[in-house]
Amino acid sequence: MADNQLPEKGASEKVHQRHSRHLEELEDGQYVVGHHVRERAGSDSGSDASGLKTTADGSVVLIPQPSDDPSDPLNWSWTKKHSVLLALIPGCILTDFVITWGTTLFEQQAPEFHMIVPDVANSISGAIFMQGPGGLLAVPLAQRYGRLPVLFWCQFATLISSIGATYAKGYAGFTACRTLQGFFGAPPQVIGLSIVHDMFFFHERARKINIWAFSFLIGPYLGPFLSGFIAEGLDWRNNFGVLCGLYGLSVLMVILLGDETLYNRDVAAVRYARQPGIAGKIKRLVGITGYQQSGDKPGVFEVAKDLFGIFARPYILIPGLLFITFQTMWTIGLVSTISQFVKPPPYLFSNTATALIFLAPMIGTILAELWGHWFNDFIATRYIKSHNGVFKPEARLFGVYIPWIFGVCGLVLFGQGLQHHLHWVSIAFGWGLNCFSTLGSATAVSAYFLDVMPQHAALTAAWLNAFRTVGGFTVTYFQIKWVANNGPAVTFGCQAAIVAFFVLSIVITQLKGASWRARFPPPATSRTT
Incomplete structure (x- = not known):
């Protein structure tokens, strides 16, 4: 079907009914309908002349249309929504943070493990790789039993794994615990997109996605930045003890601020009435409530089937595997090898200086967050206004090009x-x-994936995470050898050429995306939102 547009002012009941159907079709991921200024029905009514719910000022039609149930996360207050988002953020930061935390400590560990530094550095490879399977496994569980218990148990399990790494006696045990850190720590990067979808409307999502993406993309740099300073005063085991404390804080924030955002609008609201008090919170937290309500939700194998079906859609596979993978793998490679570039001559960086150089990627990430906070909305709003209220998801991908140029030059x-x-x-x-x-680039592609598959946010986020990690896992094995054999100019020049070439996947998706979506629509909408 073609992308649609909102009716104009003074729309008739017939147009209103047709538009309501379009809003339902939006939930199947085949449309994305954008902002449109409407005639107010009343000064504070929150609805327009045709009866559709709008923002409080009446300027934007709410997509999707919320139910009348106060338990619907779309109806939560601003404070409630952002408290739940805040509970998610530490887990997202710590996902890569926990893996790169030890990248400044290889020199301390090598004598204890009787190994050379490059071999000790391989201890994080398994953790990077297991982020992919960990994220994919979390999706069926989050769709079946809820976001909150998956978030709680994964944070708790990563805390236990971190304690194990701290007290590991040998390299094998340490590496095993690090690998488990990657596996259990991955879900926040995956279910975060679903939580954004559950609580926020279309016109709010790009900014929230930017915050979510910022939180897990600054983690790889913030971790070694802090551990490098701590290494000046503590040995590597006590350094990892600090990491355990940070994960303890994350678990505590999930307990205090987190809540379940999964909501089924196809069943009576009474089925989703929330049990009040501490007992109700604990039942939602550990998954008892999710288990009791699981009969209304898709089964684990049903979601797993959809998960691999989504992977085969060209509008997911091509920009994800061919662009995100080859763009982010070099970023991950730099995080895991930077100390091996700046500590030897001619730079001879100390632990403190090595920690300080991580300010560079953090500043770049912060500037990207500020850029994406307004630029992605600017693209969407401008496109909608210039196309008479019509919005095509492929317009999101215009947000890729300027960051892509910077990445090649960098x-x-x-x-x-x-x-x-x-x-x-x-x-x-x-x-x-x-x-x-x-x-x-990640924000623009994530927003595109959410627009084309709004009902499968966790599934698309899982593949985004897998696309990132598969490249990051492999690059740690050959980055240093490549530089040693060919020199850094050739090595990083080739990497830049690869990134430059694969932007063609974005161009092709913009040209063919609409026809691909018509030919290969998303899997049938699950019974959950």
């Missing part, structure tokens, strides 16, 4: 800086540009 500058022993600022600036590109 990789070239980083390689040239290392090759010619330029001032360390050139390395930091190149790295910052690359990280700006990673978040800026």
Whole structure:
């Protein structure tokens, strides 16, 4: 079907009924209908002349239309929604944070494990790889039993794994615990997109996605930044003890602020009435409520089937596997190998200096968050206004191009800086540009995936996470050897060329996306939202 548009002012009842059907079709992921200024029915009514619910000022039609049930997360107050979002954020930050936390500690661990530094660095490879399976496994559970218990138990399990890594006696035990950290720590990156979808309307989502993406993309740099400073005063085991405390804080925030956002609008509201008090909160937290209500939700195997069906859709596979994978793998590679570039001559960075250089990717990520906070909305709003209220999801992908250019330039500058022993600022600036590109592009692609498959947010986020991690897992094994054999200028120049080439996947998706969506629609809408 073609993308649709909102009716104009003074719409008739017939148009209103037709538009209501379009809102339902939006829930199947085949439409995305954008902002439209409407005639107010009353000064504070929150609805327009045709009876559709709007924002309080009447300027934007709410998509999707919320139910009349106060338990519907779309009807929660601003404070409630952002408290739940806040409970999610530490887990998202810690997902990659926990893996890269130890990248500044390899030099401390090597003598204890009787190994050389590059071999000790491989201890994080399994953790990076297991983020993919961990995220994919979380999806059926989150769809069946709820977001909150999956978030709670994964944070708790990662806390236990972190304690195990702290007290591991040998390299094998340490690596096993690190691998479990990656597996159990991944779900917040996956279910976060679903939580955004559950609570926020179309016109709010791009900014919330940007916050969610920012939180897990700044984690890889914030972790080693902090651990590098701590390494000046503590050995690596006590350093990991601090990490355990941070995960304890994350678990506590989920307990205090988290709530279940999964809501089935196809059943009577009484089925989703929330048991009040501490007992009700505990039952939602540990999954008892989710288990009791699971009969209304898709089965684990049903979701798993949809998960792999979504992977085969070209409008997911092509921009995800061919762009996100090859763009983010070099970013992950830099995080895991940066200390091996700046600690040897000619730079001879101390632990403190190594920690400080992680400010560069953090600054790049923060600037990308500020950029994406307004630019993605600007693209959507401008497109809608220039197309008479019609919005095509492929317009989101225009947000990729400017960050992509910065990413290509950043990789070239980083390689040239290392090759010619330029001032360390050139390395930091190149790295910052690359990280700006990673978040800026990821936000645009994530928003596109949510627009084309709003009912399968967790499933698309799981594949986004898998696309990122599969590249990051492999690059740790060959990055240093590649630089040693060919030099940093050639190595990072080739990486830049790969990123430059695969932007064609975005161009092709913009040209063919609408026809692909018509030919290969999303799986039938689940019984949950």
